[in-house]
Amino acid sequence: MKIAIASGKGGTGKTSLATNLVAYLAENEEVVLIDLDVEEPNSGLFIKGELIHSEDKFKMIPQWEESSCSLCGLCQKTCRFNAIIQLASDIIIFPELCHSCYACSELCPSSSLPMIKEKMGELKHYKKNNISFIESRLLIGQEQAVPLISQTHDYIDQHFPNGILKFYDSPPGTSCPVIEATKEVDFVILVTEPTPFGLHDLRLAIETMKVLKKDFGVIINREGIGNNDVLDYCKNENIPVLAKIKNNRKIAELYSVGKLFYKEIPEVEEQLKEIKNYIFAKQKERRA
């Protein structure tokens, strides 16, 4: 079963929840944690392990071969992303704008734009006891997260069987990186906080999950810092609230130094148990 941990708003506790939950579940079974927040991957700060595999990830971009080019101008006309510009006697390529659609390359009448690999990021695979942890990291200067997220999904599908629980720590927001991270998962956990910003962005995230036709539930983090609007909203809309984690300065302090906190705070462990029971029930439901 594939479970994404997402949120509209950033900083609501996605990574805290993902890492603590995975560590808790791993006490009894094998779990996979995948950090898909490739722009700012943070799960690795909390879950460490032995590096067992590492690979560079590439996107394909065209490379101009001047000798055979007739400067016909078709490539510039074809590219809808303005990634190729033709000057008087030069073709200039902007790799950061290229979407790797291959149109310029394959439509070029003189085959002067072969596709070549450009490194866009790195994937690392770690193992610690029952936890397999996979992190993908976008190179600084690369602007498109989607291709790296997509290739990371492929890696997971190739390396882990269906039966195993997989948690995908997703990027914030509601645009293309979130869609890419969540579109193939079976269940989405939306982490929010009980504030006006939390509620506003939760509603956007819920809209997104409805468009994607996803089954989802909500976790309210830092309960007590704001008001009851998030809880009321979930009740009115019949959205399951899987857990509520009380605001606690000790959590913030342990988090700040990269430590998992569920063992230190019994209330949190209780809430993780609730989440686990919910997920196991979902799993059963799906098998039936």
Added chain:
Amino acid sequence: MKEIVIISGKGGTGKTSITASLAYLGGTDVVVGDCDVDAADMHLLMKPDFTISEEFYSGELAVIDQTKCIQCGKCEEICRFKALPLINKKYVVKPLNCEGCGYCEKICPSNAITMETQMIGHCYISTTRIDNQMVHACLGIGAENSGKLVAKVKKEANRIARQSNKEFIIIDGSPGIGCPVAASLSGAHFVVLVTEPSVAGIHDLKRVYEVVKKFKIKAGCIINKYDVNTEKSQEIMDYLSTEKIIHISNLPYDENFTKAMVNGKTIVEYDKNHLRKSLIESWEKIKFFTNI
């Protein structure tokens, strides 16, 4: 006219609350732009009036005319985004997969495919409850091209600031290091990095600052909740001095930060003590360093 962009790398460090306070302090001298277009929250504090609303079109989507389609399968073959699967003997477009590259339209032998421009969101021009001009936007669910909408917000904010001779534009950016962040940095005069003293805050600050460096923009940093971990705050300050980033201020952890938001107010309106004082000093410093 100078443009100030507030970003953080990591989400949830307090960017929007701080930006709204700066916008309050700047008053009618500033034009505000909310460039966190896929989770825009600043309007919850500034209460803009949505004077002008404009649909924003960008990017395209393939559309198949089934009466012309001869089921040759060429489109599916060349599409790198798996956006044209054969379902019930018909090739159909999966909108969430389609990147709008137009390759299928070019290769289709029966001209069955056309590219249609997409309405990806709305852009608004408003007056806020404290009388500053504000440009904000709302990206459609799952839409691409958030970078283009960010560029549109910035362009409108610049136009208004020029026309009405404003001194500053204050831009609330988005988390991450990808295309919307790059789009919000383009053309800025000063960057305010908002961080928090945690391993994640530091990690993300360093990554986003590498992006800022590529744009060669002067930067300053606000450490929010600095007293949650003073050792980590010291680590950040050491990093700032190594990188010659201006240390603007340390904000203490204070419940008023969130209470202000719950009450629909900026921090400087709600708080009467340290937070307010630190933010007033921060704004003076930011203005000073932006104008150097």
